[in-house]
Amino acid sequence: METIWAVLAQFGLSILAAIAIFIIGSWVAKVISRFVKRLLSRRGLDSMLVAFVSTLVYYAILAFVIIAALNRIGIQTASFIAVLGAAGLAIGLALQGSLENFAAGVLMLIFRPFKVGDYIEGGGTAGLVQAISLFTTTLDTPDNRRVIVPNGKLNSDTITNFSANDTRRIDMVLGVSYDDNLDQVKQAILDVLNKDPRVLKDPAPMVGVLELADSSVNFAVRPWVQTADYWDVFFALYETLKIRMDAEGISIPYPQQDVHLLQQSQN
The missing domain is CATH 2.30.30.60 (SH3 type barrels.)
Incomplete structure (x- = not known):
């Protein structure tokens, strides 16, 4: 009987120790999880990522606490850990694509x-x-x-x-005839840009000859605008420039090609 009582007493103490480990470990896991949550929130990370990381920290610590409690009462946890590892590997291989998307989502929420x-x-x-x-x-x-x-x-x-910066540059190409006065064309384009209040003065718009193409002299038109005004100004400028070119008598040529026919005399 003394031996039985001694074994029961020892086993009871092990159970009490395991319960104490679980209670204290759970409390420590909650404290650390809350600390991690506050720390990440202060750094301005996404709320979804903060909640996920804090929850992951809590359950990771809790898993170690449970293993320690089981080990305290004499349960061999080596095989248990091996089974969990094998199960985790199998799940990871089965969800490889989903885990890749998950890891990418975490990185995007961190680096933004x-x-x-x-x-x-x-x-x-x-x-x-x-x-x-x-x-x-x-x-x-x-x-x-x-x-x-x-x-x-x-x-x-x-x-x-496209929205990262407050301003954007509009890249436009305007072709005119080889017979037109280039100074007149440039001045007309600049006048159109300066009259549009949405075109920024700083940085100043740039207008210059881009290339001598097959059918036209192409001008590069590079105004800067607020990002929110990009498309409105883009479409409006093409329309306004066409009207201004017509008013100035400046032609916008169609693609054309000169063909020279040589007549061979017959003897």
């Missing part, structure tokens, strides 16, 4: 190459960013189609963010 409301191009499509999740990014195209892009595809491609 774009945010909701930006107009971007990447992953084979372009559109306005509506939502960024851990697995996908939702875009609305200019013709109002909704495209769901996997984060893995988006992160592996070149991302062009």
Whole structure:
């Protein structure tokens, strides 16, 4: 009986120790999780990423606490850890594509190459960013189609963010006839640009001869505008420039080719 009571006492103490380890470990996991959450929030990270990382930290610590508690009462945890590792490997291989998208989503939420409301191009499509999740990014195209892009595809491609800067340069090409006065053309273009209040004065617009093409002298027209005004100014300037060229008597030639026929005399 003394031996039985001694074994029971020892086993009871092990159980009490395991319970104490679990209670204290759970409390420590919550404290560390809250600390990580506050730390990430102060750094301005996305709320979704903050919640995910803090939860992941909590359950990772809790897993170690459970293993320590089981080990304290004499349960061999080596085989248990091996089974969990094998199961994790199998799940990882089965969800390889999803895990790639998840990892890409975490990286994008950390480094923030774009945010909701930006107009971007990447992953084979372009559109306005509506939502960024851990697995996908939702875009609305200019013709109002909704495209769901996997984060893995988006992160592996070149991302062009058209909304990152406050100003953008419009690159236009205007062709005129070889018979037109180039100084007159340049002055007319600059006058159109200066009269549009949406065209920025600093940096100043640039106008110059781009190339001597087959059918026309092509002018490069490079005005700077606010990013929000880009497309409105883009379309308006082409229309205004055409009207101004007509008013100045400056022709915008069609593509043409001169053909010379040589008549061979017959003896």
